[in-house]
Amino acid sequence: MDTILLNGRPVSISLLEKLKGRINKLSTNNVVPKLAAILVGNDPASQVYVNSKKKVFENHGCRSETFHFSSNFNQQEIIDLIEKLNQDDQIHGILIQLPLPKTLDSKKILNSVLPEKDVDGFHPFNLGSLLEGNPTFIPCTPNGILEIFKFYEIQVSGRHVVIIGRSNIVGKPLFALLAQKFEIGNATVTLCHTGTKNLKKHILEADILIAAVGSPKMIDGKMIKEGVDIIDVGINRIDDGSSKGYHLVGDVDTDSVLGVANSVTPVPGGVGPMTITMLLHNTVVSAERCRELELSK
Numbered sequence: 001m002d003t004i005l006l007n008g009r010p011v012s013i014s015l016l017e018k019l020k021g022r023i024n025k026l027s028t029n030n031v032v033p034k035l036a037a038i039l040v041g042n043d044p045a046s047q048v049y050v051n052s053k054k055k056v057f058e059n060h061g062c063r064s065e066t067f068h069f070s071s072n073f074n075q076q077e078i079i080d081l082i083e084k085l086n087q088d089d090q091i092h093g094i095l096i097q098l099p100l101p102k103t104l105d106s107k108k109i110l111n112s113v114l115p116e117k118d119v120d121g122f123h124p125f126n127l128g129s130l131l132e133g134n135p136t137f138i139p140c141t142p143n144g145i146l147e148i149f150k151f152y153e154i155q156v157s158g159r160h161v162v163i164i165g166r167s168n169i170v171g172k173p174l175f176a177l178l179a180q181k182f183e184i185g186n187a188t189v190t191l192c193h194t195g196t197k198n199l200k201k202h203i204l205e206a207d208i209l210i211a212a213v214g215s216p217k218m219i220d221g222k223m224i225k226e227g228v229d230i231i232d233v234g235i236n237r238i239d240d241g242s243s244k245g246y247h248l249v250g251d252v253d254t255d256s257v258l259g260v261a262n263s264v265t266p267v268p269g270g271v272g273p274m275t276i277t278m279l280l281h282n283t284v285v286s287a288e289r290c291r292e293l294e295l296s297k
């Protein structure tokens with residue numbers, strides 16, 4: 001079996017092309033979609049992500065401003081900033097880069113973002129709307145995965161999806177989305193986690209396997225059913241002697257599933273490029289909603 005590599009880049013390019021017209025239309029009305037990104041502490045990976053977001057936004061006629069706090073900052077000062085950004089008409093999206101330092105109350109900080117500006121889709125109102133089947137902002141990585149399914153015409157309806165990992169960012173929202181009677185959905189979904197007994201049995205039963213664990217190459221070609229479609233969300237840094245100091249691998253040993261799986265997303269270059277694209281998408285949607293609200297006044 002020839003395994004199809006589900007590259008995220010062409011999916012991302014096609015979506016960005018469609019967004020271009022919408023961004024231009026907003027700009028003729030003097031609206032520039034703008035994100036406020038809040039970064040706390042000095043996690044190198046988080047810094048890379050926030051800088052990449054800024055670059056993508058600026059390359060596509062949008063803006064992104066980063067607010068950087070040191071990890072010993074007072075939590076209330078961060079919340080005060082969020083409340084100021086909530087009231088700022090020029091800001092359409094507010095993103096708190098995760099993970100936050102453990103000394104902070106992540107829930108309290110995330111919940112202080114106005115749901116209308118929560119372009120990450122992490123606020124309980126937005127998560128509840130998603131669960132109800134009426135999503136307002138779909139979290140970016142799950143939304144990017146839906147777009148990969150659509151672009152590569154991977155059938156989801158009626159199939160058995162096994163998700164490994166119950167994070168609020170990936171596993172839980174994907175579980176809720178793929179079980180809904182949506183165009184990309186209507187699947188039977190099993191959510192596996194650290195409490196799952198006999199994980200191997202579940203993996204072997206998957207028609208679509210989604211790994212979002214953060215455990216380098218934990219899944220190999222001997223553990224999967226022939227013809228499975230695999231989405232690898234893992235981005236694990238492996239230290240090496242290269243000039244960069246590390247290379248990235250997924251939760252799946254990609255080489256070993258070639259010839260067994262029907263398709264697999266590579267790491268890097270699979271799900272990764274989709275996340276920022278969907279963040280830009282959600283920020284444009286937010287700017288359009290703001291504009292419509294203004295016009296209706």
Ligand code: GUN
Binds near residue numbers: 097169
């Ligand atoms: N950290 C890892 N993924 C994400 C994400 O999608 N959004 C935010 N805010 N932080 C993250």
